Amino acid sequence: MSIKEVLKTPFAPLLVSSLFLVLANMVGYVAVSWWIAQQGGAADLARYGVVMSLVSLVAVPLLSPLGDRVAKGPLITAALGCFAVAAMLLAWWVGTRGYRLDVVLAIQAVPMIAMAVVQPATTGLAAELVPASSLQQALNRQQGAQSIGRLAGPALGGAVLAAAGTAPALWLHAALLVMATGLAMRLPRIERADAARRSSWWSELRAGLKANWGIPLERGWMAANFVSWIFIFPALTMLVPLKVQSLQLSAWWLGLCEAMLSLGVLLGALGGANWLIARFGRFNTRVASASAQGLALALAGVTDHPIVLVASFALVGIGSSAMTLVGLTHRTLARPAAYRTRMSAGSIVTTQVAASLGPALAGLALSVWSVKWVYLAFGVLGAAAALSLAAVPGFRAFMALSHEEVDGWYGRAHPEAFGGRAGDAALSASGACPSRSARPGQ
Known part of the structure; x- marks a missing residue:
């Protein structure tokens, strides 16, 4: 399946949305890590990592039935929308308020919960959008798109950080998430069976x-x-x-x-x-x-x-x-x-x-x-x-x-x-x- 063929399928919005999501995540990772390391040092950075891991560890199994109970497309869109709102709130806080680790942890818990919904749902949705014979090629294209995001994200985030500071980098992070959410809104709605939802x-x-x-x-x-x-x-x-x-x-x-x-x-x-x-x-x-x-x-x-x-x-x-x-x-x-x-x-x-x-x-x-x-x-x-x-x-x-x-x-x-x-x-x-x-x- 060529990239032109992929872009003509219902898989295309998921592919491009994944690119912007990974790009946003990498920009956000660089900006948040830099801000915490600069303001709170290694100790706060370690606390941040531990708390985020614990939130994800609890959220992933508890929220996993969601993707099998409701349509995955709207679910992914809603989760990304919450992620984007949290990113805008963090960018506003960094630009207008002082450094407080507890506030950062509270805001950043939302993206971890959102990703606990998005990550497994995205894998399942890919298999619903393309035939079994084409799934490997589709996932290959998705992996390539995500790799581009991982490659460009740190450089983009670092450049904005160096030129304008942490708050502008986080506003860029939020803007990229809004774009990912908008693309996810084009995902088809594939309903789950009534028996499963009951x-x-x-x-x-x-x-x-x-x-x-x-x-x-x-x-x-x-x-x-x-x-x-x-x-x-x-x-x-x-x-x-x-x-x-x-x-x-x-x-x-x-x-x-x-x-x-x-x-x-x-x-x-x-x-x-x-x-x-x-x-x-x-x-x-x-x-x-x-x-x-x-x-x-x-x-x-x-x-x-x-x-x-x-x-x-x-x-x-x-x-x-x-x-x-x-x-x-x-x-x-x-x-x-x-x-x-x-x-x-x-x-x-x-x-x-x-x-x-x-x-x-x-x-x-x-x-x-x-x-x-x-x-x-x-x-x-x-x-x-x-x-x-x-x-x-x-x-x-x-x-x-x-x-x-x-x-x-x-x-x-x-x-x-x-x-x-x-x-x-x-x-x-x-x-x-x-x-x-x-x-x-x-």
């Missing part, structure tokens, strides 16, 4: 958790990602500036590392990931790219050469792009349509818990070893954990299924994971007939 919120929440845990393949996938992300997340975040400082490099090199990571993701989205999948197959690409990501981070940790450091982040980006594309497409399609948002939220929560444990573990390791060896160890351990996905029963056969064969596969192969009245109604509404089909690997 079930209670608590029963739907439990049904989503049961589905994640009740499917051996999904359970093993989540476990492998959880362990790997404990090591990969710190290597992508807190260890990067420490590594740059250990080489006595300027902050410019930190920005270059982030830019090369986004560039690598973009190169993967523009064709690199598809080339790997066509040449080596989905299974080999998914496992090898995840392991290669960890090994590239290990290289970043052990090298003493700035050019090698920057190049390693480009490799990380390419590996991340291929890994996400091939895994997300099959996993999204396999989930019954009425469960996609909730099951996606379960995966997000798992990675967020790992993202909370990883930095703490890295901090303990840094109290004993230098950043070079901690970085190396985390990269190697992350790569080894990613390899464990190959040992999950049925994973290889599952990845060998075509997009048409994998569509709704979880519901057909594991109807017991969607048991109960709410589950039966949701499966019926999504067209996933609970009859046993042949299970890959069994």
Whole structure:
């Protein structure tokens, strides 16, 4: 599916809205982080990170049934609208009032709650807007658009910060969110089945958790990602500036590392990931790219050469792009349509818990070893954990299924994971007939 073909489909507003959302998020991230670091120092910045993580950790599972109860398009629009209003309030506060961390935390909790709705709903909506055979190409285009936002956002935010200050940068952040909201208003309204909407919120929440845990393949996938992300997340975040400082490099090199990571993701989205999948197959690409990501981070940790450091982040980006594309497409399609948002939220929560444990573990390791060896160890351990996905029963056969064969596969192969009245109604509404089909690997 070419970019021209994508822009002619109902997926187009979601694609362009995602670009502006990521661009806005990156501008806001730079502006807010700079303001807190400048006014409150490292301690306030750490408190901000902890509180935002906790808000997201609670909001994602609690709000996940929303995307399976109501039309995802208007839901995404409403959440982005709340995000934009909060951004305008923060920009006004920064421009007219003094620094208060409690006010920042209260305002910034709104975007975290909004993203807890938007992120899983967006994944589920993509599968509803394009045919199963075209989902991989559509997600590829979306990943490319988001990579452009991640690449341009920090540079744009930094330029406005340097030229005009924090408040103008935050007003730009708010304006970009208004644009993302306006584009989301063009998303089609796809209503959920009445039977699914009549079930209670608590029963739907439990049904989503049961589905994640009740499917051996999904359970093993989540476990492998959880362990790997404990090591990969710190290597992508807190260890990067420490590594740059250990080489006595300027902050410019930190920005270059982030830019090369986004560039690598973009190169993967523009064709690199598809080339790997066509040449080596989905299974080999998914496992090898995840392991290669960890090994590239290990290289970043052990090298003493700035050019090698920057190049390693480009490799990380390419590996991340291929890994996400091939895994997300099959996993999204396999989930019954009425469960996609909730099951996606379960995966997000798992990675967020790992993202909370990883930095703490890295901090303990840094109290004993230098950043070079901690970085190396985390990269190697992350790569080894990613390899464990190959040992999950049925994973290889599952990845060998075509997009048409994998569509709704979880519901057909594991109807017991969607048991109960709410589950039966949701499966019926999504067209996933609970009859046993042949299970890959069994």
